[in-house]
Amino acid sequence: MAMRSSAMEPSERQYRLRRARKTDPQSALARLLRVWDSDGYEVRMATLLNIALLIGIAFSVLVPVFFIAVYERGLFSIPPFMLVIVGVISLAWHGLSIFFNKRGAYRSVVPNRKVGTTLVAATYVGFVFAVFAAITIFAGGSRSSLWVFFIWPIVISSVFLSSRVTHSLFLGMVLLWIATFLTEQAGIFVPPMMTAAEVQVRYIPLFMLLMLAMCITLLGYVFGHLSSTQAELEGAAVALENSQDSLEAQVLQRTEEAERFSKQVKVLQDLNRIIVLAADMKDLLRRAVDLLSNAFDTYQVMIFLVDETGERLVQEMSVLESPAPVQLRVGEEGIVGHAASTGQPYVTTDVTTDPYYKRFPDQGASVSAAAFPIVVQEQAIGVLALESKRSDTFSEQTIEVLSAVANVLGVAILNARNLEQLRGLLGRLSQFEEQEFLGQWRQVFERRQGRIGLLYDRIQVRMVDAKEGEVLFAGSQPAQVESRERSDGSHVLLVPLSVRDRSLGRLMFESDKPWREDERALVEAVTGQLGLALENARLLEATRRSATMEQTAGELTSRFRQQVEIEGVLQQALADLAQALDAERAGVRLALVEEREAKA
Numbered sequence: 001m002a003m004r005s006s007a008m009e010p011s012e013r014q015y016r017l018r019r020a021r022k023t024d025p026q027s028a029l030a031r032l033l034r035v036w037d038s039d040g041y042e043v044r045m046a047t048l049l050n051i052a053l054l055i056g057i058a059f060s061v062l063v064p065v066f067f068i069a070v071y072e073r074g075l076f077s078i079p080p081f082m083l084v085i086v087g088v089i090s091l092a093w094h095g096l097s098i099f100f101n102k103r104g105a106y107r108s109v110v111p112n113r114k115v116g117t118t119l120v121a122a123t124y125v126g127f128v129f130a131v132f133a134a135i136t137i138f139a140g141g142s143r144s145s146l147w148v149f150f151i152w153p154i155v156i157s158s159v160f161l162s163s164r165v166t167h168s169l170f171l172g173m174v175l176l177w178i179a180t181f182l183t184e185q186a187g188i189f190v191p192p193m194m195t196a197a198e199v200q201v202r203y204i205p206l207f208m209l210l211m212l213a214m215c216i217t218l219l220g221y222v223f224g225h226l227s228s229t230q231a232e233l234e235g236a237a238v239a240l241e242n243s244q245d246s247l248e249a250q251v252l253q254r255t256e257e258a259e260r261f262s263k264q265v266k267v268l269q270d271l272n273r274i275i276v277l278a279a280d281m282k283d284l285l286r287r288a289v290d291l292l293s294n295a296f297d298t299y300q301v302m303i304f305l306v307d308e309t310g311e312r313l314v315q316e317m318s319v320l321e322s323p324a325p326v327q328l329r330v331g332e333e334g335i336v337g338h339a340a341s342t343g344q345p346y347v348t349t350d351v352t353t354d355p356y357y358k359r360f361p362d363q364g365a366s367v368s369a370a371a372f373p374i375v376v377q378e379q380a381i382g383v384l385a386l387e388s389k390r391s392d393t394f395s396e397q398t399i400e401v402l403s404a405v406a407n408v409l410g411v412a413i414l415n416a417r418n419l420e421q422l423r424g425l426l427g428r429l430s431q432f433e434e435q436e437f438l439g440q441w442r443q444v445f446e447r448r449q450g451r452i453g454l455l456y457d458r459i460q461v462r463m464v465d466a467k468e469g470e471v472l473f474a475g476s477q478p479a480q481v482e483s484r485e486r487s488d489g490s491h492v493l494l495v496p497l498s499v500r501d502r503s504l505g506r507l508m509f510e511s512d513k514p515w516r517e518d519e520r521a522l523v524e525a526v527t528g529q530l531g532l533a534l535e536n537a538r539l540l541e542a543t544r545r546s547a548t549m550e551q552t553a554g555e556l557t558s559r560f561r562q563q564v565e566i567e568g569v570l571q572q573a574l575a576d577l578a579q580a581l582d583a584e585r586a587g588v589r590l591a592l593v594e595e596r597e598a599k600a
Contacts, residue, residue: 035047049101057094060087089131144191155215281413292384296393345372368387369387376411
């Protein structure tokens with residue numbers, strides 16, 4: 001049977017029901033007997049019940065007519081008016097049963113049964129059994145030929161009701177006959193209408209043939225229904241098997257796609273780790289091409305970057321090293337140049353027929369190739385190119401992932417470039433700071449006529465000259481705290497003196513005993529703070545000198561501004577500057593530039 005849609009709207013169901021009824025090619029009688037549910041599908045068991053009721057209607061007409069004919073011939077003793085009454089009641093009951101069955105009264109009231117008990121079938125079987133029992137007992141009792149009529153309700157019960165009801169019905173008929181027979185033998189009951197034995201024997205085969213015709217007709221429809229149902233079930237089983245095969249194929253395909261997608265997502269994760277761990281641009285590009293080559297089964301992966309002119313693509317990295325760097329013109333050479341000019345990925349599954357493809361030197365036999373522009377801020381800064389020896393390497397999902405890889409790679413390349421520029425700036429700044437630092441301390445040494453040396457001899461701290469300093473601090477500059485033993489048995493502790501990780505000198509401590517570790521640690525801790533104190537002192541001294549110079553410049557400017565004549569201004573300025581600079585001689589001369597050049 002056809003699958004029903006539980007989500008079908010009521011209006012659609014009614015439309016399908018009306019359409020099925022109007023377009024049914026069967027006869028009017030067949031349309032009358034067929035029963036439809038609310039979804040527009042035929043309830044075949046209800047239709048079979050209507051067929052049985054129709055056969056019962058024919059029986060209700062033929063049997064009274066037959067008995068009336070027999071009565072007229074004096075062969076049967078049932079009055080005609082009783083036969084007419086029974087026939088009318090039977091016709092009315094069958095008609096009402098068809099009416100209610102058409103209106104949907106056929107439904108299971110006993111669940112979990114192979115053939116459910118139905119309201120219409122149960123009441124019909126009860127009615128027929130009661131009528132047959134009354135007529136049979138009234139017309140002949142246990143010797144009546146009408147007992148064969150009980151075959152019909154038993155057949156109806158076996159088709160439409162449960163096996164328990166059928167067995168109960170058959171047992172009830174047997175018990176009814178036994179009870180009738182026993183009461184007749186005991187003289188308690190005597191049938192009011194008796195028929196000659198030869199007449200009953202004569203018509204028993206006729207009644208048997210009538211019942212047989214009715215049952216065969218009904219069972220023919222039942223077997224036809226079972227045959228069609230079996231064919232539909234077999235068709236449904238085949239369709240289900242095909243659907244199962246299709247679903248298994250789809251599940252397998254989805255599983256493979258999920259595995260590929262998981263693998264490609266892992267590529268993005270690995271690429272992010274590469275970006276974090278890469279030391280520089282070259283390291284980043286090398287790690288990236290190796291990763292993509294292994295992940296996407298491509299034997300060649302290349303990364304091209306646009307040069308400063310923006311007209312050429314220079315091969316920066318590849319899995320297979322080329323004898324010379326490959327350079328391509330943007331928009332003119334290969335799928336790489338085409339992708340860079342259009343800003344869109346370009347994939348070819350057959351390189352032999354592609355109009356843009358260009359073979360690179362020392363390259364294998366490629367079957368398919370792809371180029372993905374590396375776009376940053378809507379500008380192509382390079383191209384990611386891949387070569388494969390298979391035609392199915394670049395699926396739609398792979399293209400999406402590689403496009404994302406190109407975008408991530410573009411940001412990483414831009415960040416690597418910025419990082420390299422920043423490192424260069426930091427390096428130059430560090431050199432400038434070091435030069436500035438050394439220059440400032442060089443000025444400090446120059447103002448003190450060379451090196452600064454002090455000596456403490458347990459009495460006082462005094463300055464030492466250059467020769468004495470060379471003797472005291474003989475040897476190499478230590479990189480860390482060192483203790484040495486001299487030839488005279490004394491122990492020397494040498495401590496480097498540094499400011500901003502730059503060596504300015506060293507301290508020397510002399511003792512007749514070996515230096516302990518705690519003493520060395522104390523000296524090391526103090527000298528670390530000593531370097532900062534020296535730098536702060538230098539900065540303070542530079543600040544004071546700058547302030548002094550500004551004050552001196554202000555005083556000198558104020559003094560020569562007091563002069564009102566040119567010679568007076570020059571005399572005052574020359575004298576004051578010479579005294580401030582401690583110069584032995586000083587001079588000044590005024591001359592126009594044109595005159596000087598003319599004389600030259």
